[in-house]
Amino acid sequence: MLAMLLAALLSFSAWGDEKRAAAPEFSSSDTEGIFFDSVGDALRGERPSLAKLRAKQQPAAVAAASGDSDSPEQSAGGTWDKLITATSLEDEVKRVKLHYDTVVTQPGPFKSGGYQDARLDLMVLSSMFAIISEYGGDVRWKEDAAAARDLLARTAFNCNAGTTQVFNEAQARRNDLQDLVSGTGLRDRKADGTNDWASIADRGPLMEYADQLRESLRQSTASAEDVEAEPGDVRRPAELLAVLGKILVQDGMDESDDQDYVAFSEAMTKAASGVTRGLELKDYDAVRAAVGEVTQSCDACHEQYR
Template identity: 50%
Template sequence: MRHHLPLLPLMLAVWGLVVIAVSPAQAQTQRARPPQFDDAVTSRIFFSEMSTAFRGDRPTLSSLRELHAATAIAQSEAAATEDSAASGHGWNKLISPLSLEDEVKRVKLKFDAGLTTPGAFNSGGYQDARLNLSILASLFAVISEYSGDVRWKSDAKTARDLVAKTARNCAAGSTPVFNEAQLRKADLQDLVSGAGLTAAKTSDQENDWSMIVDRSPLMEYCQLLVDQLSDQSNDAATAAENVDKLRKNAELLAMVGEVLTKDGMDDSEDDDYATLSHEMSTAALSVVSAIERQDFEAVRGGVGKITQSCANCHEQYR
């Protein structure tokens, strides 16, 4: 029987013979010579010292991190704006269902409190009613187009038409208009309580923003939101204490900025006006992003951008 040598010892023996066959002198002659560089040439390409490679102060690790974070935030905000434009109505990119629901309830209570007597209504109360009903009409219009689940969505179009009609009639005070406003108060109570709008004719019309809200009450609403944001972010500590209110008001401003550019709204076809409106929405979204990061100095900076965007708009449009 033929015996075979184990394979591993045989391979090691062969490798040893190969290594021994190459002498140290031969190995030395086979190595590549180190390259030679001409300083006159390399000095035009490479810096002689790291410190000479920077203009101004040498960047620190913390400054590079801050720059990276700021770049990431800007890219995120730009992507959010593009997503909003590319995803149909995109309201869910601007405002949460909770903010919509809370604001409907808040404005409804404010509207109720202003309806006291015909005399008070006719002497100025109709202006407050017009503002509150205009806000509600806008909120219901947004709810009707909202892509996610949100309360009152099935009745939103009907509620939108009812309150928008009464808001237009509240351009002046009179007893008939006061009585109409009282009917809207009852309708809104039924809606909020869960009974629905059974007494009203159901609407299935898509949003016609020219019939839903005028720019004047929306601009007044914007100013109220901006004032609240400023009060809620006087300093980082105040901002940290008012996170929920800041988030809601910032989302509402982002929403209003989008509404102002809808077909049928005044100057919506003006590219400069649309740019200013989108700047306000983008600044408002930056406040929401800063809240999520718990960066309250950035919250204050975002509120400052909102204020500046409003000032830029007021310089050109009134």
């Protein structure tokens, strides 16, 4: 034990005598231009603060929460959501589907002119499903919407004659619509990802549809009592006219690059949305005034375009 203690003491003594290199010495001139004298000297302009950072972040957070964006990549769904409710979309699909069922019952009436009614119904329905496919909110048939859009549009464009082949195809679409409405869904859901409006609908039938909606709106707003009794009969055609104004100026539609035509369509959309606002405010005078503006915009457009 004593030997071990002596060995440890000798080792400690040797470690203490070990020579080390002297610490380097620098003068201020040696590091001049390499390091800043203080952190503050490294900052250019006004020194940042937490308060100012929060002030900048707050508007961005508000914009993100509200969904407002001027980006050209903003989804079309945002537009449809602002113009029409899911209820109006669903009700119109069911309403037009019921009428379509009566059009494709027998080959004779279909050949005698029923194919034209079928063409209109199918173009309206394909347009509704095109909107549903891009709708941001919850709405029925969204999973099948793109496929339904393509099926119905293809048959609509084929309905330029009442041949047996076209009648059979139109009946097949009636069965597809029944599957959709009943909740079964479509067997084939293959579809293009985006809406190609040039292959969805023609302007002529949609303008005819606009006239039908305008007449329905006129009748449902004949008196304040009518508006109060059946507000849904006012809201549905008003919202449909609003989206129709947007559809008519989509890329691929006739005259969509004509500034005058675009102005007429936008005026109809604005006036139709005014009907909805008046309805929500329970302001019958505002409703009637907006209905008048819808009529004026449609009449002015019909004078130049058809």
